[in-house]
Amino acid sequence: MVEFILELLKFSIPAIIVLVTAWLLLSNMLDNTLQAKQLEVAARRMELNSKRAQDLLPVRFQAYERLALLLERMHPQALIMRVRDESMTAPEMQMALITTIRAEFEHNITQQIYVSTEVWAMIRAATEEMISIINQLAAKLPTEASGNDLSLSLLRYFLASEQLLPSQRALDQLNDEVKLLFSV
Numbered sequence: 001m002v003e004f005i006l007e008l009l010k011f012s013i014p015a016i017i018v019l020v021t022a023w024l025l026l027s028n029m030l031d032n033t034l035q036a037k038q039l040e041v042a043a044r045r046m047e048l049n050s051k052r053a054q055d056l057l058p059v060r061f062q063a064y065e066r067l068a069l070l071l072e073r074m075h076p077q078a079l080i081m082r083v084r085d086e087s088m089t090a091p092e093m094q095m096a097l098i099t100t101i102r103a104e105f106e107h108n109i110t111q112q113i114y115v116s117t118e119v120w121a122m123i124r125a126a127t128e129e130m131i132s133i134i135n136q137l138a139a140k141l142p143t144e145a146s147g148n149d150l151s152l153s154l155l156r157y158f159l160a161s162e163q164l165l166p167s168q169r170a171l172d173q174l175n176d177e178v179k180l181l182f183s184v
Helices: 002-073 076-083 090-107 109-114 117-140 147-160 166-182
Strands: none
Touching: 002 076, 002 090, 002 109, 002 117, 002 166, 076 090, 076 147, 090 109, 090 117, 090 147, 117 147, 117 166
16 A cells, blocks of 8 residues: 555656646746736837827917917907907997907817916916906997097007016916927
């Protein structure tokens, strides 16, 4: 019986050693294959993210350009030159200025997804502030005032002001963000 057990151990110990070695080798190979696949997936994901960023970059640049144009067009001189009509009354001029500002803003509203929330808030605030100033100045004019009177009042207001134009403050912040994002 002892001899049988010894004989059994002679065959089973090498078989167990071969089985454990094969299991360890296969396990190691599977782990390496899994790690290689994970590295491949990570590299592919990085490549796709890089491609997406490259594709998005021109669109973001265009958004910044369009918002800069919006702010430039909101400048009082540019705004007055675009809507000015000698025959307008002050209320007509007021309505034309506000309508133009709102139309420009609404035309560019989708650009907010490409800029920071701070810049977009500044652009929105500049738009509302310009409308508010136009309304305040129009309210101070006599009822028989002309559109030219409102235009002059608006230009004088900003010439006398020590502060930057609302559109200029927003434009400065927009430019700062562009420089921060796209500087190398």
